[in-house]
Amino acid sequence: MPHRPGGPTVAPRKTAEVIGAGLAGLTAATALAQRGWSVRLHERDSEIRAIGAGIYVWGNGLATLEALGLYEEAAFNAHVGPVLETRDHRGRVVEEVPINGPGQARVLTIMRDRLIGTLIGGAEKAGVEIRTGSEVLEAGPDGRVVTRSGETARADVVLAADGVNSRIRGQYDIVAHRAPARQGATRLTVPRAPGFVPEGDEGKYIEYFSGRRRVLYTPSSESSLYVALVADERDRPASRIPVDTMAWIRSFPHLEALLSACAGVPGRWDTFQFLTLTRWSMGRLAFLGDAAHAQPPYLGQGGGCAMMSALGLADALSGSDAPVDQALRDWEYAERPTVEHTQRWSHRLGRLNYVPDAARASLLKASGHLPRLGASRLRAALTVPTGAGRFAGN
Ligand SMILES: Cc1cc2nc3c(=O)[nH]c(=O)nc-3n(C[C@H](O)[C@H](O)[C@H](O)COP(=O)(O)OP(=O)(O)OC[C@H]3O[C@@H](n4cnc5c(N)ncnc54)[C@H](O)[C@@H]3O)c2cc1C
Secondary structure, three states: OOEOOOOOEOOOOOEEEEEOOOHHHHHHHHHHHHOOOEEEEEEOOOOOOOOOOEEEEEHHHHHHHHHHOOHHHHHOOOEOOOEEEEEOOOOOEEEEEEOOOOOOOOEEEEEHHHHHHHHHHHHHHHOOEEEEOOOEEEEOOOOEEEEOOOOEEEOOEEEEOOOOOOOOHHHOOOEEEEEOOOEEEEEEEEEOOOOOOOOOOOOOEEEEEEOOEEEEEEEOOOOEEEEEEEEEOOOHHHHOOOOOHHHHHHHOHHHHHHHHOOOOOOOEEEEOOEEEEOOOEEOOEEEOOHHHHOOOHHHOOHHHHHHHHHHHHHHHHHOOOOOHHHHHHHHHHHHHHHHHHHHHHHHHHHHHHHOOHHHHHHHHHHHOOOHHHHHHHOOOOOOOOOOOOOOOOO
8 A cells, every 4th residue: 555755545546447438338437436446448439429319218227327426417308208108000009108207117218429428428527537449359357458559457347348249258258148139120310290190199108019010209309209110130121221111111101201201311220139148257357238238129228227237336346345356246146137137028028029910919908907017027127226326416
């Protein structure tokens, strides 16, 4: 421990190298810096980009933002819907989940660039050293990282938050299960306009089914509408970019105005992934976010789980005197059950695409009457993350 002559003994700051500036990496870096750590965040790309259009942020993600002191900024101009509706191939409501009322799950929809921009601002304010254009090639359980520029650093902890195709994870034999991608979505943003959905429904979140295709209607700010077009990966007309609007209108004639507005709009197709690891950490190296627990987006929880678990990680590393490897195991023990429960549910909900229209409508109507099933499905959304409430306002 350093000691300045005549001055008090100063404990050296603990150090973290964080790999990847997505929702997981930015949250972990900021939470650690707010707890006194010296943090360096490496992002491979030359700038930090928000990928996708809008995003659902449920209670667990919102509580994480509150704990980081970033809620107000992230939620500015966000949309607060009153209900999540599922509609069948004829546009009839088959399931309703009321939200944002007393005793109900909380959820906001935010434009992704606003959320990522807010997290970058929070990281900078907390003193995180952000290095863009810095690709990490290797990271080890001994706390070592090697970048493409040839630099080697050693830290008390290394966090690999480098996404679903994690290069760092690829260096270790720790994938327990990786389901082949069969479905995906095109995400795009269109200006909100009257006539896309019946009058009075404009503020709702609505998921429409037809055969193996889904359309997700999501107001995400006062002026922006996030649209996701979900289909089988092998459904070529449905996964085409730019959007083949006629192919989609054939499945959803009642959404012609909305789908026509997608014509020529830049969009992005991503296939969904499901991934579990044998363990989330080894020595001083931990995996988080999609690198550790990717899930299809049917619950809108991949990012929420990433943020919740990143906050829990910072808390586990700072909240006790346990050695780093033990703190990481404690963190996994605390977070993993909720995350994997949520992964299983989102995977299950993906199977609905393969149920015939009429049977699916009956199934959803019946499940809507089972409150325990609903609560189980929303478990992560209703979870208060470890560390929430502490450090707010930093
Ligand atoms: C269609 C779709 C809709 C979704 N909707 C929602 C939703 O509504 N709500 C929700 O909560 N979640 C949603 N998700 C999931 C959510 O987007 C992800 O779970 C979340 O973005 C994962 O964040 P991450 O930080 O783990 O990974 P990423 O966002 O992938 O970030 C990884 C970062 O690491 C960088 N990187 C990679 N390799 C390296 C390296 N070697 N060195 C340095 N940097 C590196 C990358 O450039 C990237 O910036 C959705 C996903 C999809 C596909």
